[in-house]
Each structure stands twice: as structure tokens, then as C-alpha cells.
Amino acid sequence: MSVHVEARNVVKRFGPTVALNGAGISIAEGETHALLGRNGAGKSTLVSILTGLQAQDEGEVLFSGEAAPALADRDAWRRRVACVYQKSTIIPTLTVAENLFLNRQRTSGRLIRWGAVRREAREVLERYGVDVDAGALAGDLGVEQRQLVEIARALSFGARFIILDEPTAQLDGPAIERLFERMRALREQGVTMMYISHHLDEVYEICQSVTVFRDARHVLTRPVAELPHDELVAAMTGEATAAYEPRSRTAGDSVAISAAGLSLRDRYQDVALDVRAGELVGLAGSGSSGKVGLAETLVGLRRADSGTIRINGVAVRPGDVPSALRAGLGFVPQDRHREGFVPLLSIAENATLPIAHKLGRFGTVFPSRRRARAVRMIEDLDIKTEGPEQPVGDLSGGNAQKVVLARALSDSPAALVVINPTAGVDVKAKQSLLGAVEDAVGRGAGALLVSDELDDLRICDRVLVMFHGRVVRDVPRGWSDQQLVAVMEGMEE
């Protein structure tokens, strides 16, 4: 097979930091090639160089053996490479049609012909099987549809090479399956793809070969079939890591989180659950199962239509976060960027927000005490930082998530609700996050872990599975992936 895309000895510096240090990749025609590495390994930098958004300082980029076009020649780049970026490049205030043909709308003279733009947009959507109304506002689309529009737009330039940068980060199980089906169909038609993800199982499912970067350097390139899981993780982390071993423990008698008769229209109906002290309970289900809505109700971010919630034996006011916190709850919200932290405030301030009242009297906060607490948290959770005064906004995804978890744990909560803690977080950070949750449970907290990741749920003592707004099964530890997925998809054996 001939080489479709190649980057050789690429060096890229940003001031004093070296983002890529003589790294390279070689992707064969028609294959789906995974690019793996921990946060900060240089993946994003390579993507921006391969898509022509930034120039490398040294080294070269070749497409089918020819040198890459000049940086300013956007059209030439777009004919060679298409990219679905991690961050959405859809403009929410414009229609789907206009998003598809942004800055290349069909014109007569210089006037845009809207009829032609809409017609061509419908053609593109139809050609790629995207069931979306070309006249709809892009902001009204769901995450999956928006991504499909981005893929259709990327392909409509005629590129035969697509980069998919963490496309599954925000999709639920069935949507990921549909995306993979689409990727397989594209591969059959000879499209070359580079696939970036933190989910190793996805790499094994969809990719033929894999390249691993570590610390801005190329570590290995191998066919996926010849690379065992442990070896891949070892290549990414630079050390042999044992697979995460769930710990065994015995639950206490008292109930940490208890809900009875909870219902919220269009989300979940008549849910009852009990999480005992010292118990770690998983909550699984597809994106539409209502699991996140339920968890957000438990912590007070949403208000149920009916039902009661007790935290640590205390009935909490529905829809009132402070009341839940007072009862001894700590939680990690779904979207850390929106609800998790204040990016401009320091780690110390973010991590101690809920316990500010314990750091001084009469509304004052002693900086020295806050600093001491923060230093301890940074050690406990192994947060990579310059110090407690660094703003959380500067941290990588995994470390920012650790700060959010540190905050949830700051008051030694009796009850803990954690929603998708490992989303967009690399292998090693994942382990320390899950370890911290298990530590808290070991100290006697009752925890509810909501996750889309089967790997996260493996540490749970039992997993409650939701389907269409109801808790349908209580699965004890020792399940297999197939079993759990079957229950989540409503396919009872």
C-alpha cells in the first residue's frame, strides 16, 4: 500500500516548550490509523500542522508523496485533508446550509444565491446520509447531528483523508456505534483516516494501525492486531502499569444516599435507590436513559416533580444544592468546564470553595489555611501543577478534573455523586481519579458513580442500570461487557 500522509521529523516549539520534538507519522492509503498519547503528548499540535493551521518549525509534511501546500492556501489544504476538530467548528447562529458552505457560498457575480446554497446543502447531506434539515439553525441540532454535519462538510471539499479528533468524547453508546458504521463505510470507499481517542477499546475496534506519541516524541507505530493492550498502555505511559484492580470492601449499615419515588417529566420515573455508607454504586445507561438527570437531581442541580431525597439520613430541599452540601454531599458535575470550576481562580480557591466557612470566622478566609489545605489535596490527588496559586484554567483536562474531585472531597463527604469523571482524561489520570473515589469510599463515604465508561463502572460494588427513565436492573460485580451493554440497550436475555 502506498503512503497517503506522512510527517517526518517534525519539530514545533511554542516559546520555551517543545510540543513536537522530531516526531512523525506515516499513514497508508485507505487505512484507519490511530494516534494515541497522554494529554500533552503533542497530538493536537500534529493535528494543527497536518491541517495547515500552523507551520512546523522543522521537518516536512507530505501528501501522497508531494510537499504540503503553502499555509495561506486554505483551499488547497482542504482538498487534501479534512478535519473534525475536538472543538465544534459549527456556527450555532447560522443555518446548517450556510455552515456547510461557509465562505464558499455559490454566487452569481458577487451576490450569494441562497436557493443554490440550500439545494447544494441538501445534496451534500443526502450524499452522506445525514438526516438533518438544511434550513435548521445549527445551534438547534444535537451533538451527534452537529458532528455529522461537520463530517459531511469536511468530505464535501473532496478530501480523501480525514482527521477525527476525539469524535466520541460527547457521544453515547448507540451514537458511537453509528459513527463507527459510517467510518467503516468510508474506509470501504478508500478514505484514509486518522483517529484520535482516549478510549483504547475503540482503537481496537475501528483502527488497523496505531502510532503512539509520548512527551512530544514518536514512540511506536504498529498494526493494532499485533499490539496487546498492556503494551499499548505501557507505550503511552512509559511504564508498565498493572490493569486497575478493583478493591473489595464491605458496606456499612447506614444509608448515605437514598431516593424514593423520584420522577421528573421526560427524564425518569418512579426511581428508588439506596447507597449505603462505604458502598460504591455505579449508575449506567444510554444517553437517553435519564441517568445524568437523576444524578443531577440527587445533588440538587435539578428539581424532581415528585419524590424525596435523603442525604446521610437528612431530607434535603429539592433542587437546592446548598442544602445537599450541608447534609454532607460532595459531587463532581457532568460538565467540568461549565459547572466544575472557575477557570480564572487558583487551584486553592477552587478546591476549597465549599469549605471556605471552615477556613476562618465571620466570613473571612485565611489564605495560609487555604493554601495548606490545597497543598494537601494536590499531594493526595497527584495534581500536576506549578503550585496551589495556578489558575485552574491553565491545567490540562485530567488535572482540572482532579481539582473538581478534590473540591467534592474537600469536606470529607458522607455521600459522593460523581458524574462522568473520566471524560476526556488520559489513562493515568483516569486511574488516579478512580483511585481517589475508591479512597473516599474506603473512608466510609457512600458513592454513586455515573459513567458512560464500562471501565469506570468495573470498580463499583454493584451497577444500577437505567433504561428509558427507569432503573431496570441491579447488576452485582463480576459482569461482562456484553451483559451490561445488553441491559443498557434494553435487550434482556
Add this chain to the structure above:
Amino acid sequence: MSTATPSATPSPPPAAAPAGRLRAGAGLRLGRFRDLTLVPVIVVLLVVGAFVDPVFLTVGNLTNVLQQQSALALVVLAEAMILIAGKFDLSLESTVGMAPAITVLVIPATAGGSGLLAIPLCLLIGAAIGAFNGFLILKFQLSAFVVTLAMMIVVHGLHLGLTGGKSLFELPESIMYLGGATWLGVPASIWIAAVLFAAGIVGLRYFRAGRALYAIGGNPDAARAAGIRVDRVLWTVFVIGGALAALAGVLETGRLGGISANQGVGWIFMVFAASVIGGVSMDGGKGTVLGALTGVLVIGLVENVLTLKGVPGEWKQLVYGGIILVALMISRVAGGKAQD
């Protein structure tokens, strides 16, 4: 501005999954009405005005309303474009007074032939202020709000300093002409505003450069990825905005026959009120020039009704603000979506 060549019909790419259903662009047609949520408000104002005073619904009075608002309308046009592109310009109001004032100081009434250069010079001053704003915001990477707040003070300060705080009355003929002339029975300033608004409506709807404003205001990174030269487009918008504000100054000067030291001062609040009740989002990416125009009309009609009703000057502000709030609520209810 960006004029990347249109790539021809995309080369035959692979057909992926089975084709999906096709639906008509119902959302788009609905979207068009969103610009016109103020039309009911205007109708109400016309009806109320007719009851308040029989003079209200005469051609003479309505022409008068339009003429009075034409200068403000140009500034609203400028601000609407800047807001749609996701930026801010508070200094426009100071340009309205300062650009003609400097022009008159450079080209006195006695200049004779060189008086013809007065309007081009005035527009150039406005454009230069816009260009300087653009420089500070784009090249220096400062916040548009703070930069133009400072520039609002600086430009007005320059006006006061150079004129000694006095009103200017001896003006060249040419700078007076546009604000007072009548073409085909309609004041020239109405023609000018009408033509420029028409150009704005067409430009922002049917030109790539115009659509680029929406793209930049909606998501600048996505606009850049689509090959739009974001900084260049924004800079151009600031320059056009400054020139429009200067032209507004010319119209206002001609209408009033002089340049007071306070010309334009306080306009910016009306400008924002008109833009926002007209549906232009302060967050960028949303709104239309037509919507902004309806906003100007609402403000003009309210002012006119209040004057005809003989509301005392001291109470006008209160009634004015209250009516703007009501208009906001009506357009919010009619538009359906939460305002931003």
C-alpha cells in the same frame, strides 16, 4: 475582504450510509420573521399616535420623524454590523460630533473651492478613528469594550479641547448641504439613510463578506478554519463604522445648522437600545440590519409621540426608558426565544 474562489461542485465523494430524508427549509422561513418582531410594536405606536394627536399621521410629521432619526439610524447601522461581528464600539457617539468639528476647523467657511473637500475629509476622520480602534483591538488584542470606552472619552475630549468647548456656527456650505437639502420632495438625509440601509441589508445577506460577519460573531475559530480572514474583516467593519458615524455627524450638523460641543453625546444608549430591541444580539452572530432599522423606527416614533403629547422634558427620559423596556418585552414574547 475575503473573496476565496468558490470551489466548484464538490468532486464526487463516496456515498456513505443510505440517503436520509429531505425536508424543506421551514426553519429558514420562520427565521426571516424573527427580524420583524417589532412590526406589531410599530403598528401599536402608529395607532396610539393617531389618537394622541391628529397631526401625527400626516406625511409631514412622519417625514419629520424619519429626518430626525436619519443620523441616529446611520450610527445604529454601524453598531449593528459591529455587534453582529461580535465586537463593540462605544466611541461612535463621540465621532458624530468630533469628525465634523475638526473638519470645520481645518476647512473654515471662507475656504471657497476647497470646501468641496469637507465631506470627504470628515468621512476620512471617522474612518481613521475606526481604524485606530481596530488597531488597538485586533493588533494590540485589547477588549473592544474598554478600548472604545476610552476612545469615546478621548475623541470627545479632543472635540472639546480643539473647539474650546464652544459651538461652531460658521460652517462651509458643503457640509451644511446634505442635512438640509431636499431631493424629489424628500429630505436628502432620508434618501441617504434609506440607500445605506438597503446596502447594509443586501450586503449582510447576499455577500460573502457580509456573511463572514455572522460567522465571526458566531464562532471566530470556525470562521478562521473556513478561510475567512477574521482580522481583516473586523478591521474593515470598524473603519466603515467610523465613517458612518462621521456621515451621521454631517447630517446632524446640516439639520441643526451648527455643531454644538455636545453633538452625539449620549447617543450610544439610544443606539444600543435600537439595536437590541431590533433583535441584534450583544453576544454577536445574531440579528439583521432590517431588525435594527425597526428598532430605530420604534425609538423615533416614541420620541415623536412624547413630543406631540407635550410631555415635559424632565419626564421624557423616564417615559422613554419605560417604553423601551416594554418594547423589549413585546419583542421577546413575539420572538419566543430568550434574549441575549
